[in-house]
Amino acid sequence: MPAIYPDSRLPIHSRPSAALGVLVCEHNGNPPFAESSFIRRLNLIGAAEGLTLFAFSPWTWDAHTDSVKGWVWNERKQLWVSSKYKLPTVVYDRSWPETEKEKQRYQLALQRIRAVKRITFLNNQLPNKEKVHQLLLQERALRPILPPTMLYKGPESLVSWLRKQENSAFLKPVAGSQGRRVIAIVRSQDGMLTLSGRHSDNRPFTLNRVNEAEALQRLDGWIGKRRYIMQPLLELKGLDDEPFDLRALMQKNNKGRWTLTGIAARVGAPGTVTSNLHGGGIAASAKEALTTVVGEQRGSELLQEINKMCFLIVTRLEQSLGRFAEIGLDYGVERSGKLWFLEANSKPGRAAMGSAGKEAAHKAAEQPLSYARSILLRPPGRVIHEFDHL
Structure with a gap:
């Protein structure tokens, strides 16, 4: 049966106090917004738990x-x-604006709402990568695992960085995600x-043996006015030269306490520079990948060390930036x-968690809802102590 999207004119539903709204960027097509499979799963879990949820x-x-x-x-x-619903008091941001125009439309619409209405965001937003790096540097125990990081300020800054970093560098946009527009440089x-x-659409590219002056000019034009950070080109590869990293998902439970939902490995194609699933990577067992x-x-x-570091990181971020789910x-x-x-990513994907086990995959979708429900049903004046794990 082909999917259809009726825009009904039914009376407005009146369940504002017990509804969770999932923020999306609606568009024409099938499905009507990104992450529809994940949001569909949220709908089903929410319905089973008595939580009204709509995108x-x-x-x-x-x-x-x-x-x-x-x-x-x-x-x-x-x-x-589709139907008409009262504006929810709690929202879960899973919006993915596809263009700068759509991003501006989304931000202006939110500003319009927040100017006159009070809504609670389930998850706060992280600042750019440079600011996150500076925040985490304040935690002494985290410094050994933080790569040296500097802002890109033109070709001369990159030449100096290459000199300091043994003729290689890794550049990424401070506001980028999913591995888009990153670049590795080797001299x-x-x-x-x-x-x-x-590229911005996640297609890989390689330019071999380009004259330095020409390469720096082309790179500077490609970066344009975007803000980038420079880091060492770390050798984060498996035995077959495939890039791999580890994604840990930290989530609050229904008591407002941080829990480690799971850790999964993400493995890219040999010869590429990222392992993100959006860029063609695949998920794998963290334990098996590390053992190999x-x-x-x-x-x-390493798994024990990552567990410890995760709690340090989210605590530092939350103390500085406010509540996260x-x-x-x-x-x-x-x-x-x-x-x-x-x-760190405040809109983490879920696809990799299937490789961390069935329980992790279920919790990845269920825990934001149980946490949201605890906020929606919280008696006035009651405070959940969200640092009880310390």
Whole structure:
């Protein structure tokens, strides 16, 4: 049966106090927004737990009726159905604006709502990668796993960085995600540069042995006005030269306490520079991947170390930035067994968690809802102590 998306004119549903809204960027097509499979799963879990949940775009808000166009998955009919809902008081941001124009539309719509309405975001937003790095440097125990990091300030800054970092560098946008627009640079003994990375649509590219002056000029034009950070080109590869990293998913439970949902490995194609699933990588067992690269004993030690680091990181971020419900944390491991923290993500994906086990895969979708439900049903004046794990 083909999916249809009826835009009904039914009376507005009146369940604002017990509804969770999932923020999306609605568009024409099938399905009507990104991450529809994940949001459909949220609908099903929410329904089983008695939680009203619908997806909506902020620009559908009608100030006169205080309503939005909400989408709910109808399991019996196997299609998305839209209706009018009261603006929810708690929202879960899973929006993915595809263009700068759509990003501006989304932000302006949210500003319009927040100017007159009070809504609670289930998850806070992280600042850019440079600011996150500076925040984490304040935690002494984290410094050994944080790669040296500097802002890109033009070709001269990169030349200086290459000199300091043994003729290689890794550049990534401070506001980027999913491995897009990253670039690895290697300078050979004769001064020629090889550039490899990914375009904005995640397609890989390689430029072999380019004259340094030309390469720096082309790279600077490619970066344009975007802000980039420079880091060492870490050797985060498996035995077959395939890039791999580890994704740890930290989430709050229904008591507001941080828990480690799971750790999964992400493995890219040999010769590429990233392992992100959006860029063609595959998920694998973290334990098996680590055992293959560094051996069983060191692999087990690394998993314990990552567990410890995860709680330190989310605590530091939350103390500085406010409440979060979940954060994805990415780590890299060199063949020597050296652990590095790569970056944090406040809109973590779920695909890799299937490789961390069935329980982790279920919790990855269920825990944001149980945490949201605890907020929605919290008696006025009651405070959940969210640092009880310390």
